Amino acid sequence: MSAAQPWGFTDDMGMELGAARVPERVVAYVRAGAALLDLGVTPVAVYGSGHDGPGYDPAKAGGLDAAGVPYLGPGRALDEELLRELRPDVIVDVTYDGKSPYALDEAVADRLGVPLAALSVGNELTLPEILDRFRELGASLGAAGGAGSAAADLAELAEAEDFLRGVAGRTGLAVLALSGAGPDQVHLARPQAWPELARLAALGVRLLDPGPGPGANWLTADWGRAAELRPDLVLFDNRFHAVPPYETPPGTRLAAWNPETPPSPAAYARFFRELAEALAA
Structure with a gap:
């Protein structure tokens, strides 16, 4: 997918997101960011939840720390100016209730004018369905490796x-x-x-x-x-x-x-x- 193409994605809160081009600069909740990295999309930065401290939790980081992806601290205490300086094209969070993002206040994304996609990780979806939704988002963001890599991971x-x-x-x-x-x-x-x-x-x-x-x-x-x-x-x-x-x-x-x-x-x-x-x- 070319970054020059228009982009659209409907998240699990029912939000229809769109942009004039495929987002290239992704900021994500650490769990979502680690998944996207596995799928071939490297975030420019990630943030934590209210359970997290000022540094990466090794259990949650996946390959992010080794890949050199900066960690911004807990999402609810995020420095908005620092986030603005990163110039994100999209923010990716998770949702447990299908109504609100888990780790970042939607108002932050609204103030920055950045679309926020929240994907469900709650029990209204099965694990295979959750994995499919992240794969769909990764593919929409131009995940490296394409269908062959996805098939190998599923195998x-x-x-x-x-x-x-x-x-x-x-x-x-x-x-x-x-x-x-x-x-x-x-x-x-x-x-x-x-x-x-x-x-x-x-x-x-x-x-x-x-x-x-x-x-x-x-x-x-x-x-x-x-x-x-x-x-x-x-x-x-x-x-x-x-x-x-x-x-x-x-x-x-x-x-x-x-x-x-x-x-x-x-x-x-x-x-x-x-x-x-x-x-x-």
Whole structure:
């Protein structure tokens, strides 16, 4: 796609975006930016969420830091003048509710006169649908590599899924996904609330549900509740703001889980393979 061609894209908030030419200077939320980088679109800069600090979270950065993509800090505290100096053609965020971007106030983009595209990462879409939407956006932005690279990435993901399906079927281990909040509190993931966990269940991974209680995505409890579920393997949130597991039954295996894995086939292929290897260990 030539940058001289008109550009249009409808995001997952229903916003019909357009420009006289294909955007070349992309600023993105770190999760979206890491996915776009995997897909062949290198952002000029990325920003974080309210959970993020002044520097890159290694769990969320993907290949961005190694690629030299600048990190601007949390989106809600973004320096608008610095953002203006970057001359972005488009800002890319994610949305969990289909109504508002997650990490950046829409008013910032409005003041800059820059279109903002927000793609859904919530459970109203399946993981394959989320990956398709990011692929569509990347293709509209002239992703390097084209159809051949996309097909190779999808083939790699399919192989990783087959590998995980086979291991999960052989082992039958019980898996609990959680995010540590401190020595006295843990957030236990409800599998069907997370597209990637729902995908794991579809591939045969035996995910444990924390049971009734408040919270749509998490059940917040103490570590004793996590131990009572008797998982064979704990998928623990490895983002910077989370804490490692404090209490698990003896012999429980551990594997890292980033609830903000970049929505790209390559990133999820890595995650699925790492989980399969942990289950098989």
